[in-house]
Amino acid sequence: MEFLQDAPRLPHPFHQDRLLQALIERRVPAERRAALVADLTALGDYACMAYARRLDSTPGEPVLTQWGPWGERIDRIELTPAWREGPVQTTRHAVLAAGHDPEAGPHGRLEQFMRVYLYHLASEFYTCPLAMTDGAATAIKASGNERLAARALPHFLSRDADAFWLSGQWMTETAGGSDVGRTGTVARRDDDGQWRLYGRKWFTSAVVGEAALALARPEGADQGTDALALFYVETKHADGRWRELRIDRLKDKLGTRELPTAEIHLEGLPAEPVGALDHGVRLIAPMLNVTRTWNAVCATATMARCLALANDYARRRQAFGRPLIEQPLHARTLADMQAEFEAAFALTFHVAELLGQVEASAASPGQAKLLRLLTPLAKLWTGKLSVAIASETLECFGGAGYIEDTGLPQLLRDAQVYAIWEGTTNVLSLDTLRALASTGLEPLTQAIEDWLGHDDAQTEARNTVRDALARAMDFIARHDGDPTRLQAGARGLAITLARAA
Ligand code: MFK
Ligand code: FAD
Numbered sequence: 001m002e003f004l005q006d007a008p009r010l011p012h013p014f015h016q017d018r019l020l021q022a023l024i025e026r027r028v029p030a031e032r033r034a035a036l037v038a039d040l041t042a043l044g045d046y047a048c049m050a051y052a053r054r055l056d057s058t059p060g061e062p063v064l065t066q067w068g069p070w071g072e073r074i075d076r077i078e079l080t081p082a083w084r085e086g087p088v089q090t091t092r093h094a095v096l097a098a099g100h101d102p103e104a105g106p107h108g109r110l111e112q113f114m115r116v117y118l119y120h121l122a123s124e125f126y127t128c129p130l131a132m133t134d135g136a137a138t139a140i141k142a143s144g145n146e147r148l149a150a151r152a153l154p155h156f157l158s159r160d161a162d163a164f165w166l167s168g169q170w171m172t173e174t175a176g177g178s179d180v181g182r183t184g185t186v187a188r189r190d191d192d193g194q195w196r197l198y199g200r201k202w203f204t205s206a207v208v209g210e211a212a213l214a215l216a217r218p219e220g221a222d223q224g225t226d227a228l229a230l231f232y233v234e235t236k237h238a239d240g241r242w243r244e245l246r247i248d249r250l251k252d253k254l255g256t257r258e259l260p261t262a263e264i265h266l267e268g269l270p271a272e273p274v275g276a277l278d279h280g281v282r283l284i285a286p287m288l289n290v291t292r293t294w295n296a297v298c299a300t301a302t303m304a305r306c307l308a309l310a311n312d313y314a315r316r317r318q319a320f321g322r323p324l325i326e327q328p329l330h331a332r333t334l335a336d337m338q339a340e341f342e343a344a345f346a347l348t349f350h351v352a353e354l355l356g357q358v359e360a361s362a363a364s365p366g367q368a369k370l371l372r373l374l375t376p377l378a379k380l381w382t383g384k385l386s387v388a389i390a391s392e393t394l395e396c397f398g399g400a401g402y403i404e405d406t407g408l409p410q411l412l413r414d415a416q417v418y419a420i421w422e423g424t425t426n427v428l429s430l431d432t433l434r435a436l437a438s439t440g441l442e443p444l445t446q447a448i449e450d451w452l453g454h455d456d457a458q459t460e461a462r463n464t465v466r467d468a469l470a471r472a473m474d475f476i477a478r479h480d481g482d483p484t485r486l487q488a489g490a491r492g493l494a495i496t497l498a499r500a501a
Helices: 018-027 030-056 081-092 102-123 127-143 146-156 280-316 328-359 365-396 398-402 409-419 425-439 441-452 456-478 483-488 490-500
Strands: 063-067 073-078 167-170 186-189 195-204 211-218 229-234 245-250 262-273
Touching: 018 030, 018 102, 018 328, 030 081, 030 102, 063 245, 073 245, 081 102, 102 127, 102 280, 102 328, 127 146, 127 167, 127 211, 127 229, 127 280, 146 211, 167 195, 167 280, 195 211, 195 229, 211 262, 211 280, 229 280, 280 328, 280 365, 280 409, 328 365, 365 398, 365 409, 365 425, 365 441, 365 490, 425 456, 425 483, 425 490, 441 456, 456 490, 483 490
Parallel strands: 167 211, 186 211
Antiparallel strands: 063 073, 186 195, 195 262, 211 229, 229 262, 245 262
């Protein structure tokens, strides 16, 4: 008989995830566990179904049809099955709403991000617009704009698929994605007082969403970042037709191919200021920090999937007379990947927990500062690590890892995005400098001591983080007034800090 290799099998992403189970035991109060476990079980089941479906069919992609049969502009986008299922899965299992549940108090974010972690790969990056919707809800809350909150939050946080709305995050333009101070979109006010946006947004990932937060420059305002304003827009009429925007095309991307990322023109789209007509980046910052947390969670979910498959395969594949898992060097390779992944998991879920504590006013000032620092660190570190682990995973499968219909190459292609969007590694390294400058050493050190606990077993860990922080602060102090040296060293500093954390 000809030899046929057993395919890898996906272990149940919740039942067989020892890290997640342990985290629930450690950090979620007993009385909150039943509802959480029910959702996590269902999302784990959905992930298994989605994995099987992906291997059984040709991967789908969104299709944009710009013109109707009689010449009318329609810009209709057909979505993949996982995307069509997105609103139901999301609302049924509170993938977004759990993070804003007042009854959950400081645990809400942790419980939410456990759901995100299990849902992400099955969602085919429906988690991207979910992250932005979560970010929009958070930024609107933080703005104190009660009229807007009353209008948008019941949709963004809905647990009913029919009422649920997605929000986009319209920042990037042709002139700048990192440097949004170069934004060319203009906000003009009609005689009747209605604001309207005119311009081109170059990457809009939730283009099918019903709403968005958009940066634009009020007509006549100065150049630069500070003069930008943040606007809320709704994209469609009640009958589903687009309002004053045109979809120019969908991007042809390396990965995230199920995600409809579009280039659009705004042709007088009605808009409402979220707050004052300047300092829009300050207003959108809560959104950035939330989407960056989602990014870290989703990058970590990719690593978990990679390790689950690589570990399973190592038990099925024989080489040189024994299963790969019994080859010392292969076992060591997997163990090294696992160690990096577990560190990423710990850092990421600590950020999730801190976010919940800060939002519920259950955190010390030091913890709030620690959150500000760890958010860019978790995003930048997990973004890079997920690519390295996905690449190593493909190699763990040998030639099969390079072959499309195994589904494995997609893991690597998709992972590449985590480091690029929501602030590249360099931009987040510079944000780390910004965070350190605004926090100072003392409260951070205190918050780290609280995080790691005070028993002797943690002495080495405490010293490692404390030393890394002290060296970072020293570096900043030594190069104060020399931005060239400071910025050139920012990535090294950020990665050292992230690894220590
Ligand atoms: C599936 C995974 C889920 C993830 C979904 C992802 C979907 C992808 C969608 C996108 O990619 S959306 C586009 C994301 N774009 C970015 O992340 C922009 C990257 N660029 C930056 O982050 C720049 O640092 C930034 C534009 C924010 C600021 O650069 P500037 O022009 O040099 O401005 P400046 O003066 O440093 O900052 C302006 C204000 O914002 C300052 O406050 P003040 O006005 O009070 O002085 C900053 O302190 C504040 N700020 C900046 N970043 C902040 C922040 N505040 C809090 N947190 C931050 N992270
Ligand atoms: P640039 O800003 O031109 O960066 C080019 C390089 O320069 C990078 O390596 C960067 O790290 C480096 N660099 C820039 N500034 C500095 C500096 N000061 N110091 C050191 N290095 C620097 N954007 C949205 O607004 N909404 C979306 O929905 C959205 N969806 C996206 C979906 C996908 C799949 C992708 C790939 C991108 C999406 N983006 C979206 C855009 C994304 O946020 C930007 O591409 C990203 O922020 C980088 O901006 P840029 O492409 O202009 O690159």
